[in-house]
Amino acid sequence: MPPKALVAGLFVASIVVSTGYLLSEDNRFGFSWDTPTREDNGQQEAPSPGAASKASQATAGLQQKPPSDNPVGFMLAKVADQYAQSARYPPWSVPLTEAQAKGYRGNHYEPVALPLENGGQFTVTLDKFRFTRGEDILVVASLQGPQVVGNSLQATLERPESRDSVETTTLEQDGETGYYQGSLTTDEEPGEYRLIVEAAIDGKPVRHASSLTIEPYLGDFEGLEDTYLSNNNLVIPVNFSPQASGFYALSAQLYNGQQPVAQLQSEKRLDRTSDTLSLRAHGTVLANKSFNGKFQLRNLQIRQLPARPGDRTHYAFGPEEGYDFEPPDLDDLKDTPAVNPESEQRAALLKQLADKF
């Protein structure tokens, strides 16, 4: 009996292995760009590239050139096509998706984690990256893992070049959340600083270091003037009284309710006699769309741009709640591409390049 069982077992095993071998297929080496493979899941053989293009061309109209057979060429043609779409918008008024609105909101600090030796993690979080001189820095730290930690941590602000400590505070543990938190002041000279948070972990000091900046006082945001339409733009004049003359760039995000509409930018030389920067939302981001109620200008950020290479850019930020405003009637705005000769030239050159494929 045992030999028979052994033979039967071997037979079954050999059937399984042979079936597996026969069913398995790795046709990587047989792959050919021009020779489509037959799918074995009941689908029809995939049409050849030419056939696919021809079929699509028939539906799309014969005047169009079929897409490239070369995948790199196809991708470049795709970029040229997408860029031609983006060149419709002037660089100072570009449409925003929600993800882009998040990415361009500015002054964001993503929590920074330091892995610990025992598999734990030491994380520091700030509510922003740039602080205006005089503001408090709220520091929140957390320690995860099996390590033994004290009830408090030490946070120090340090100048990167001289390594001088300019401010120190104790982060106390919150009994409910377990987070450690405390505040530092920012009365120091503007510039980049390092935040060092030190914990005693299993009796040994471990330091978490990250960067932040202290920005000088640049001036005050003083609200919006009346908005109006001009040259297929909704013009939004923003009052900002600068502390010093210089070249400034203002950016803000235009929202309608919770919907991001556009990222707006404006650059201008400001001095004590000129304190208005006008943001313009072009017809391409506003026309033929339905908007409800008031618009909001959020995440206002003004930068004093570096006059010379090597100078630092200085930043100031608008009110957290932004500004609400009632727009004029937008019916006169048209979804016609902006006049932007350099971008148009660029789009034409990219298309010319892509047409080779």
Place this chain on the structure above:
Amino acid sequence: MTTKKTRTACKIALATALISSMMAGTAQAQLAGHNVILVHGFQMEDLETPPANLQAIRDAGEDYWQTFWLSRSEARIDWPSDGRIEGSIAQRAYEQIREISQQGLCNDFCIVVSHSTGDLVTRYLLENQARWLQNEGLPPLKILASIDYAGAGGGTDLANLALSLAYNPTWYNWPLRAAVQAFTGIEPEPGKLGVVNDLQTNTARNLALSPNSIPRLRFVAGGSPYAGITKPFISGKDDGVVPAHSSCGATTAQGIDSCSGNLSLAGKVTSQNGPAGLYYNHYPVLMNEGVTHSGVLGSETGNISVPVVNNTTLNSLQVDFASRSYSKRPWWKLWGSKDRYIEVPGSDQTDMSTLVYSTLNN
């Protein structure tokens, strides 16, 4: 006499051939008919031994691109890695931008080729160059596009870690320290990190971030240099130095596994943890799971490149990428559907730089 004439004729022929080949070389330096400007990445040697002068910076810049792009470029913007972007890097870079403007090299639109930190440096320069040049009465550089290999514009976790390690004793967490040393080339010290400071994810993502009109074409790697020791410390997929969120041009520093939500770095058609969004005018073009961070510059072959296809329609015409893909089923998978892969055929026979250059100069 006859021999002499023959020798002279041979010499003339050789000289002519040499001159022709040199001229041909110059002509071929352009990419698709446009002058090429190179912006290199982080050079770790500068942290240990800061370059003495501009000539030293230029020599290092020339070495950086030897593998492929040097002979295919008209100009470079070289910068010192021991400096900061809003500091000596901007100053040194601008000296070269001024020369490029004075020579009129970009009057008919240039193409920038950047690598790694060169992506972040380029972004900063593109935001400021026009104003600085116009202040001097010079024409701004007209850039057609930037081809960004393994772009570090969104920073890297390794830079975050380097800063923390600089403040901890040398015995602390040796696997982490080994990874950071592989990246920086030095034992990190607070005052010696140079541009690594700018590569911290928060610092990079708060620098010169405004939408820009210049298209950024992204080429993304996923290989394992340094025997893979850096990978565990970088969020999401990475090329051993730069995370995919950075090289793809994603709008946040959250770790991602691919530039596409339905195509892996290896080209497998499957749901992926892709970016929630991309920065304006950022276009991922090719991904390559096998090539390493510096291998993208022409030194590595044998790796498949994958077109970042989110949909296969162009000008309302459909390309059936199914016919350009192959399916494979591993030996252990006895039934069920095979996996479908999309790739650039034959891309493993070449490197990522040659692939792009030869396609554009086709």
